[in-house]
Amino acid sequence: MQFVVNGQPRVADVEEDMPLLWVLRDELGVTGVKFGCGVAQCGACTVHVGGVPVRSCQMRAGDVNGDITTIEGLGTPEHLHHVQEAWIEHQVAQCGYCQSGQIMQAAALLTRTSNPSDAEIDAVMSANLCRCGTYPRIRAAVRSAAQKLRGA
Amino acid sequence: MRFFVLFALIATPVLSAGDNVEITLLPQGSVLTEQGLEAWDRIYEVASHPRCSNCHTGESDRPMWSGPSYGQARPHGMNIQAGDSRDGASFIRCVSCHALTGQGGNDAPHMAPQVAGTWQLAPVEADWFGRSSLEICTQLRDPALNGDRDITALATHLDHDVILHWAWTPGGGREPAPYSLQEHVDDLILWGAAGMPCAGDVSNN
Numbered sequence: 625m626q627f628v629v630n631g632q633p634r635v636a637d638v639e640e641d642m643p644l645l646w647v648l649r650d651e652l653g654v655t656g657v658k659f660g661c662g663v664a665q666c667g668a669c670t671v672h673v674g675g676v677p678v679r680s681c682q683m684r685a686g687d688v689n690g691d692i693t694t695i696e697g698l699g700t701p702e703h704l705h706h707v708q709e710a711w712i713e714h715q716v717a718q719c720g721y722c723q724s725g726q727i728m729q730a731a732a733l734l735t736r737t738s739n740p741s742d743a744e745i746d747a748v749m750s751a752n753l754c755r756c757g758t759y760p761r762i763r764a765a766v767r768s769a770a771q772k773l774r775g776a
Numbered sequence: 777m778r779f780f781v782l783f784a785l786i787a788t789p790v791l792s793a794g795d796n797v798e799i800t801l802l803p804q805g806s807v808l809t810e811q812g813l814e815a816w817d818r819i820y821e822v823a824s825h826p827r828c829s830n831c832h833t834g835e836s837d838r839p840m841w842s843g844p845s846y847g848q849a850r851p852h853g854m855n856i857q858a859g860d861s862r863d864g865a866s867f868i869r870c871v872s873c874h875a876l877t878g879q880g881g882n883d884a885p886h887m888a889p890q891v892a893g894t895w896q897l898a899p900v901e902a903d904w905f906g907r908s909s910l911e912i913c914t915q916l917r918d919p920a921l922n923g924d925r926d927i928t929a930l931a932t933h934l935d936h937d938v939i940l941h942w943a944w945t946p947g948g949g950r951e952p953a954p955y956s957l958q959e960h961v962d963d964l965i966l967w968g969a970a971g972m973p974c975a976g977d978v979s980n981n
Contacts, residue, residue, distance in 0.1 A: 641879055664873035664888040665854075677868070682875040682888060729868070747867040750855030 630697025812970020927968025
C-alpha cells in the first residue's frame with residue numbers, strides 16, 4: 625500500500641484495516657505520533673491527512689485519502705513551525721507524551737483561523753487530553769503562535 | 777380493521793425496491809387513524825431512542841451522550857461543538873474521530889462510532905432530544921421542518937442515510953434502536969397512509 629508521509633512516498637505491506645497509527649509507528653518507523661488510548665478519546669495520535677486533523681488510531685490504512693503529515697513533517701529543527709516555536713517559548717511540555725498530538729491539532733486550528741478566541745481554542749483543543757494538566761500553557765502557546773502567524 | 781389494511785396491501789401496493797429496504801407505499805386514506813397512531817407510537821420509540829435522539833439536538837450544537845450505557849444524560853465529552861455546519865467544521869470535525877470508513881465501523885466498546893458517511897448532527901429543525909411524542913410528531917409531518925419531504929421522501933431518506941442505519945447496528949455494546957430499519961420504514965408508511973396523525977388531532981374516521 626502506498627502513502628505519502630511528510631512529503632515522501634512510502635510503501636507498507638499492510639492489511640487495509642490496520643489503523644494508520646500502526647502503519648506509521650510499526651511499519652514506517654514514524655514514531656513522533658503516539659498511541660494513547662486507541663479509541664479516539666485522547667488525541668495523542670493526531671496527524672493530518674489531506675491537511676485535516678484525524679485520530680490515526682481510528683483511520684484504517686485503506687481509508688487514507690490524502691497526504692499524511694506528522695509532527696516530524698510540520699517543521700524542522702532549523703525551521704520550526706510557529707506552533708512548535710510557541711510551545712518551546714511557553715515551555716508547554718511536562719512529560720511531553722501528548723504534545724505531538726496537541727501541536728498537530730493546534731497547527732490545524734491556526735490553518736483555519738488566524739486569530740482564535742479562547743473559546744475557539746478550548747473547543748478545538750479539548751479533545752486532546754494532557755494528564756500533566758498543561759492546558760493553560762497550551763492555550764497561551766496557541767495564542768502566541770497565532771500572533772506569530774499573523775506577523776504581529 | 778386489520779383486514780382492511782391487509783386488503784389494501786394486496787390490492788394496491790406501490791412497490792419500490794429500495795437499496796436497503798422494501799418501500800411499499802399504501803394509498804392515502806387506506807389506513808385508519810387509530811392504526812396510524814399505533815404506528816406513530818412505534819416510530820416515536822425509535823425517534824426518542826438514544827441512538828437517534830443523541831444527534832437530534834435542535835438548536836444546540838452539542839451532541840448528547842445518553843442511554844443505558846451512559847448513566848445520566850450529558851453533552852458529548854471533550855467540549856465537542858458541531859457548530860453551524862453541524863459537522864464540526866468550525867472547530868473539530870466529527871470525522872476526526874468518527875472516521876469515514878468503507879470497511880465497516882468500530883465494534884469495540886467506547887470507540888467512536890464510524891459509518892461510510894460523514895458523521896454529523898441532524899439539522900436544527902429535527903429537534904428530537906427530550907421532546908415529547910406530540911412535539912416530534914408535529915415536526916415530522918411539517919414539510920417546513922422535515923426537509924420538505926412527503927412520506928415517500930421520508931422513507932427514501934431512511935433507505936439511504938447510512939448514519940440512520942447505524943442506529944440498528946451500533947456495535948460496541950451499545951443498545952440498538954428498537955424494531956428494525958424495515959419495520960421502521962413500514963410504520964412510517966402506515967402513518968403516512970393514515971394521514972400522518974398525531975395524538976390530539978380531531979379524528980376523521
